[in-house]
Structures are given as structure tokens and as C-alpha cells.
Amino acid sequence: MKKTLAILFMCVCAMTAFAQQALGPGTGIVSPEINADNTVTFRYQNPKAVIVRLSGDFLPQRFVDMEEKDGVWTYTTEPLEGELYSYYFMVDGKRQLDPSNVYMNRDIATWTNIFIMSTKPGDAGHYYMNNNVPHGTITKIWYDSQNAGMDRRLTVYLPHGYEKSNAKYPVLYLLHGSGGDENAWSELGRTAQILDNLIAEGKAQPMIVVMPNGVVRNPSAPEVNETNMFQPTMTNSRDQDTKPMEDEFPTIKKFVETTFRVKTGQYNTAIAGLSMGGRHSFAISRRYPGTIGYVGMFSGAGSGPENEKELKALFAAKPKLYWIAVGSADGVKVSASALRDYCKEKGYPCEYYESDGGHIWKNWRVYLTLFAQKLFK
Amino acid sequence: MKKTLAILFMCVCAMTAFAQQALGPGTGIVSPEINADNTVTFRYQNPKAVIVRLSGDFLPQRFVDMEEKDGVWTYTTEPLEGELYSYYFMVDGKRQLDPSNVYMNRDIATWTNIFIMSTKPGDAGHYYMNNNVPHGTITKIWYDSQNAGMDRRLTVYLPHGYEKSNAKYPVLYLLHGSGGDENAWSELGRTAQILDNLIAEGKAQPMIVVMPNGVVRNPSAPEVNETNMFQPTMTNSRDQDTKPMEDEFPTIKKFVETTFRVKTGQYNTAIAGLSMGGRHSFAISRRYPGTIGYVGMFSGAGSGPENEKELKALFAAKPKLYWIAVGSADGVKVSASALRDYCKEKGYPCEYYESDGGHIWKNWRVYLTLFAQKLFK
Secondary structure, three states, rough: HHHHHHHHHHHHHHHHHHHHHHOOOOOOOOOOOEOOOOOOOEEEEOOOOOOEEEEEEEOOOOOEEEEEOOOOEEEEEEOOOOOOEEEEEEEOOOOOOOOOOEEEEEEEEEEEEEEEEEEOOHHHHHHHHOOOOOOOEEEEEEEEEEOOOOEEEEEEEOOOOOOOOOOOOEEEEEEEOOOOOOOHHOOOOOHHHHHHHHHOOOOOOOOEEEEEEOOOOOOOOOOOOOOOOOOOOOHHOOOOOOHHHHHHHHHHHHHHHEEEEOOOOHEEEEEEEHEEEEEEEHHHHHHHHOOOEEEEEEEOOOHHHHHHHHHHHHHOOOEEEEEEEEEEOOOOHHHHHHHHHHHHHHHOOOEEEEEEOOOOOOHHHHEEEEEEOOOOO | OOHOOOOOHHHHHHHHHHHHHHOOOOOOOOEEEEEEEEEEEEEEEOOOOOEEEEOOOOOOOOOOEEEEEOOEEEEEEOOOOOOEEEEEEEEEEEEOOOOOOOOOOEEOEEOOOOOOOHHHHHHHHHHHHOOOOOEEEEEEEEEEEEEOOOEEEEEEOOOOOHHHOOOOEEEEEOOOOOOOOOOOHOOOOOOHHHHHHHHOOOOOOOOOEEOOOOOOOOOOOOOOOOOOOOOOOOOHOOOOOOHHHHHHHHHHHHHHHHHOOOOOOHHHHEEEEHHHHHHHHHHHHHOOOOOOEEEEEEEEOOHHHHHHHHHHHHHOOOEEEEEEEEEOOOOHHHHHHHHHHHHHHHHHOEEEEEEOOOOOOOHHHHEEEEEHHOOOO
């Protein structure tokens, strides 16, 4: 009977017209293939295409031509360093995802294939991988926001062991950028993997990481949004003027502190964010001095002189860390370095970290990896 | 300064070569568009394509041709009923996802665009949408499996209010099919939406739903799998012979009962699964008679005569529901109706439900919607 069933199931797959596609055995093509010498080979089958090109954040140029043989287009990179990389194909001028690679990330309205590689212990790729270490929990939980007038969704990382202990944990609030949502840091940012790995290696304290949706007039990411077929854009999420995140933050903090086992108080509370989330972190830290001990602004700081009175009160309450991180090629470097200079002038203990590169997730993952190691110690 | 920053951020998007794509404003095309008359319009921009066709589970035929005007290919359906639908484009013979639609599901190794529509209260689409009702929590949690020799991941649905009460809840274990993983029921199956809606309407009891990974030699879904760049297939997940799910089940049950606030005992415990998960439910219910009060086999039942002794013990322990559901066009209807007939012959109170259609998620979502209403009452 078992054999009969197995055969029946195979027939089912071949029989059902649409399901044959949906349940298909994949493309039969391996792509990407991470080779032993750390080069990576991409393959795309399309005998009818005239020109197939590859775009990826590991290439020095924007596109490279792929070579065709027997209908399969191929390109092999130079040896790459450990990192989470993104890429797509350009098929006769049209963007195309790699149908052989199930790994994808959505950034605002655009899906892009990804792959992760680690070439030596402790490189960036190592921290983004799901390694054989104890894993924390990722929870998607809704809170009732009187301020926003709706139920809104949070992503929460609970460190391994949370469910089986009575311990309380410090909390990092981690905010996304324009166009993002409560999935951005856990998906594009690899928060769970970074924290799992850092905690397992003794480099970060076990902590809860709360990743809210920073667009206060919007309850949640698309796939669970009440506005059916909601399409995210940069514009529809840049609403800090109409419903400021700093007004919503106390509601989130109160919910977290009454729902999870949380160590409260300034030195058990951190906030960080990227881009718009960096500006939110800047605004929230100024609005509530003495309540947040660690502040990280990733590619999104702000102006000192305009906020002189608030910054004075903030630093009078002695935060342990006020960390400004930005890429040397990032357009917001102007405001980030202006805040650094203002802190220096006023004698405020701001730390400034400058990486290579621009306004990109590659940098924000690095900033989280560095920032998390500085917290609650 | 705020204005300057806003302008800076816009510049950043235009500047960064790869990020321009990754952070782009989408395609500028609306697709799919659900029209007021319940027809749906699909649009795909590609001036160079020669033939663009649409495939979708709402079409009577496998493909329809789209019409081109000014480089945009268009097709409008007949009026559709409320449902979660899947589709893709076929561009000059190559499968292509709709770049204007961020809504996608992965089924094994294949990503497919989806859309949800509801045309009247209480239709299928209504139950799959995130409506304005209290929402439960979705948790991705790892448990240490001595049986499997590894940490493995579970998806758990906690009904709204779980975190703020001391109440205990009954548990439904919900198992996926071949090639699936612990994400399948929450993503393709819309478990959280179905349960949120049924509970809000008083049609189902608040319950915890546990969605394990049914491939015991595999810890988790691809995106968090230790085998980096793991590509799921039908074959690499059909392992019930080497590491049977019925051996793993007690470990999962024990973890759940010691981690969450759970009502224990036969009549607070249910199990159901689709396809391979239906066979797992069949096997687990036979192996542990008297521990599971409600059993659902969705498109995956088994043989009576071969399991005569076990089935006798099972029914002697008086389960409240033994539910066999299958589609009239499903290849496994043979075994499902054979079990129904065997139950009838032996006087066992099996219930049999036959829907239209085949071995497809559309049916499994319906079966979950019906089955959940029968539990813990």
C-alpha cells in the first residue's frame, strides 16, 4: 500500500495542470553555486534569449554579460569575501529573478535573489548564516495602539532559553528605514542570525530585540495588511511628519515591558535604526532623556544646533553610548558628521564610526553586528 | 534640516548603483488589479517580448494570451469568486514572476505570485484575508530533539490574548506535505488568518496551532537552514521511512506542553495534515491511541486492513472526530475512499468529506477552515 501511495502521489504531481508548476521539481539548474575557491557561478536556462546579463552587489561594474552554451547562460565571479550578496538577471533588457534560487529578500516593493557565503571564521557572512548554535525565537505579535488607533504588528527576537527560564532580559528597539516594515530587520537585516551567533560566541549579551513597524499610520507588512494587495513604496511610508514614531514609541515600550520578561530602566534599554529609523532613534532619544542608555543611528543622524536644548538634557542623563555610523559614500554622511562635530564642540560623548560604501543593507548589517556587541555591558 | 535630509535620502536612492534597483520605486505598473466587477486585470511591461501568456489557477485553460499595447501586456479575467489565487507569466516561453506584485508564496522550490479577493461575506477569500479582527501571534521557535539529534524549528500560532492571560488552550498539530516545511501552513495555508477570522466570528474555539517541520532529518525551512543555500525538493523531504514523523511526534508534543500554556489530554489535542502530513496524522493517531481526540487527513489517508489491530485500539479509545477529506479529482481519492469504506464495514465513526478539485492548496485551506470549526467543542 505504501508503494501504491507513493506512485499515486507522483501521478498527482504530473496530473494537476497548475499544481504541476507550483509543485514542480525546480529548474534542474544549480544557481548560484559557491565554488571551493570562493568564486560563484550563476546559471540561467533560456535558449531564446538574445542577451542575458547579471547584476549583483559583488560586481565592480553594474552589469556583466553571461555566456550562453546549449541554452544555459553562465557567469563565474572572481573569488568573493564572506557576505550576504544580492543579484538578479537582466534578460533582453528585463529584470528577472533566478528561478533556480529559492533565497530571496523583498526590499520595499522589489524582490531580489540573495546568497550567503563565509570564507573564514568571523567574517560578515559567518554572522548572517544559521550556524549550529542555540537559536532564539522570532515572534510576530500584534499590539493595540491607542495612539495609532489600530492594532499594529511587531517582530520580536527572544534569545535562546527565554521560554524555559524566568530570567529578565534587556531590550534593543531596532527601527527600519523608509519603505520598510516590521519584517525588514529580521529578513534583510538577519537580526536573528547575528544575535544567535554573537550570543553563542559570548560577544553580545542575551537580549530581546523589538522590531516595530515605523510607519505609524500603517499596521503591518503587506502579507498581513488589512489593505488587501497593499503595495509598499518609499513615499507611502515616509510619514514621520503626520504620525511621528516618537509619539508611538511609549505605547510600544509599554506593551513590550508588560508582555515580555524585560529588564527596565535606562541601562537596560537601547534603540537603533537605519536611515529613517536612525532619525527616529535620534528623535526618540531626545524626546525621552534618561530612559534609553544606548542609541545607534545607522546612516541617519540629525542636526545638533536645531536640537540644542533636547541634546543638552539627553546627555545630562548620561547615556552610555551615542553611536553615529555612516558609510563614506553615503549621502547622509553630511548630517552624520555634522552631528559628530557638534557633539565634539559641546563635549558630548558621541562615538562616530565610518565604513566604506553607501546607504545599503550591507552596511546596516555590519552596524548591527558592531552595535549589539557594545550593549548592556 | 528635515527638508534637506529628505532631499538627501532621495539622492541616495538615485545614486547607489545596485541599491537603485533594490530600493527602486517598483515598476509603476498596477498588477494585478481587482476590479469593482470582480474581474481581475494583469499587466506586464515588456516592449521586446514576442508572446506573453498568463497561467493561473482561476483560468479554465492552462494559458491565455495577453494583449500588447505600448509595450504593456494586459489580460482581464471573467468575474472571479472570493479565493486566494496563484499565477505567473510566460514570456517567450520562460516562466516569469509579476514584478509589480510583491505578494508571492514559495511552494517547495517554486515561487508564484498570489492575490486574494473576497466577493461576499463568508467566502473562502474572506477567511484568508487579514481582516480587522484581533490577531494571534506567529512564533518561530526551536526545540532540542534528542530523537532527531538536532535543534528543529516549529511555527506556532497563539490565539489573540494568549500573552495577556493565564488561560490554557487546546492544541492542533498541523502537518505539511512532501517538499514542505514549517512555513508551509502559515504561508500557503493562511493558518493565522483562517484561525483569527474563525475565532473572531465565534466559529472556532481559541486554540494553539503547532506547525512542525515534518521532514525529521531536516531542521528547518531553507532561509534558516544550516545547510547554506539548501534547495528544497519533493524527494529530499519524503523521508518518512528513514526517520518517521511518528517517532518524532512525542518530542514535539512534550516540548509544546512544557513551553506553552496548553490544555492536555485526548479531547484537547488534535492533529491534521495534508498529503504526506495526512499520512503522518494517520500513522501518529494509530501509534498513540487515546491521546488525540480529533484527527484530520487532508488528501492523505491510508489503508484499513493493513492497520487493523491499531485502528481497533484507536477507535476503542473513542476519538471525537476521524475526518477524511479529499478532492474528487485527487489521485489519492482511491485510498481515502478505501479507508472510508473500511471504517463503515467495521463500524468506526469516520467522517468523509469530498470537495471538487485535486491535490491542491485551495482544497487544503478549505479543509482547515472546516476542520478547525469541529474542534474542542
